[in-house]
Structure formats: structure tokens, C-alpha cells
Amino acid sequence: MTVYRGGCHCGNIRVAFETGRAPGDFTPQACQCGFCRKHGTAALSDPDGKLTFTIEDPDNASLYRHGLGLTDFIICRTCGVYVGAHMPDPKGDIANVMVNALDDRERFTNPPQPVVRTEEDEESKRVRRRRQWTPSTIVTGSG
Ligand SMILES: [Zn+2]
Numbered sequence: 001m002t003v004y005r006g007g008c009h010c011g012n013i014r015v016a017f018e019t020g021r022a023p024g025d026f027t028p029q030a031c032q033c034g035f036c037r038k039h040g041t042a043a044l045s046d047p048d049g050k051l052t053f054t055i056e057d058p059d060n061a062s063l064y065r066h067g068l069g070l071t072d073f074i075i076c077r078t079c080g081v082y083v084g085a086h087m088p089d090p091k092g093d094i095a096n097v098m099v100n101a102l103d104d105r106e107r108f109t110n111p112p113q114p115v116v117r118t119e120e121d122e123e124s125k126r127v128r129r130r131r132q133w134t135p136s137t138i139v140t141g142s143g
Contacts, residue, residue: 001049006083006102008076012056013083017097017134019049023107028099030112035066035073039082042112043096051095051136053084058140068122074138086136087129094129095136 007014028042035041045051053074055061063072063086072086086095099108120128 004102004104006097008081008083008101009079010076012060012078013074013076013081014054015083015097015101016052017044017049017102019046021046021049023104024109026108027110028108028112029096030114032114032116033067033118041082042099043085044099044108045096045132045134047132047134049134051084051097051134053086053095053136053138055138055140068125070122070125086138087133089126089130091130093136094133096133
């Protein structure tokens with residue numbers, strides 16, 4: 001397993017993405033919803049990996065919700081960077097991470113693949129994400 005580290009620009013939100021896959025094995029997913037188009041989303045996930053988001057000051061982080069309201073879109077309120085999307089789920093919380101938030105973003109050389117998911121309802125979204133997304137935790141505070 002390799003740990004790819006990154007976070008927002010000011011350092012309030014840090015992320016660690018643990019994966020056994022090589023960077024060249026990933027095709028970043030470019031969701032085409034209105035929110036993701038505005039951010040130029042290119043997301044990575046690995047169901048066999050692990051994601052940890054560490055938020056030093058939760059007052060300066062937004063867990064923005066839109067659409068079906070299932071997902072916390074983790075955005076720094078100070079520097080504006082969108083770090084990843086985290087979905088609390090009864091079968092275990094899962095998330096993805098924005099490739100551009102990683103320090104080693106340049107190693108993920110495959111072009112993002114546009115994906116349209118406007119047809120998904122809550123259940124189909126949960127089922128797909130449980131297959132694709134990464135087991136995740138959000139830790140707050142510096143401890
Ligand atoms: Zn920041």
C-alpha cells in the first residue's frame with residue numbers, strides 16, 4: 001500500500017489516500033453534475049483502499065450538501081479548495097478524493113473520464129458507491 005497525501009491549499013484540511021493500485025491504474029472520474037462541473041472534479045477512489053480526512057478547524061471547513069443530500073462535499077472555507085466527497089453510509093462511510101488535492105497529482109496521468117449520473121436515485125447511488133468508493137473517516141482537531 002502507498003499513502004498519497006494532500007489537502008487544501010492553506011492546510012486546514014489534510015487527506016491521506018492509501019491504495020495498493022498504481023497511479024496509472026486510475027481513471028479519474030469527472031462527474032458532470034452542476035457542482036462538479038464548476039469545480040472541474042476529477043475524483044479517485046479505491047474500494048480496497050482507505051481515505052482519511054483530517055480537519056484541523058471544523059469551523060473553517062464546509063461539509064456542503066446538494067442534490068439528494070447524501071454526501072458531504074468537503075471544502076475549505078479559508079482557501080476554497082474542494083478536497084473530496086464523503087458519504088456517511090449504514091454499511092460503512094465511503095469517500096473519494098480529488099486528484100488535484102494530492103501532492104502527487106502529476107503521477108495520475110490518465111485523463112479524467114466524464115460521467116453523467118443524474119438518473120441515479122438514492123439507492124442506486126449508494127449501491128454504486130459501495131462498489132467504487134473508498135472506506136473513509138473524517139477526523140477533526142489536530143489530535
Ligand atoms: Zn484551506
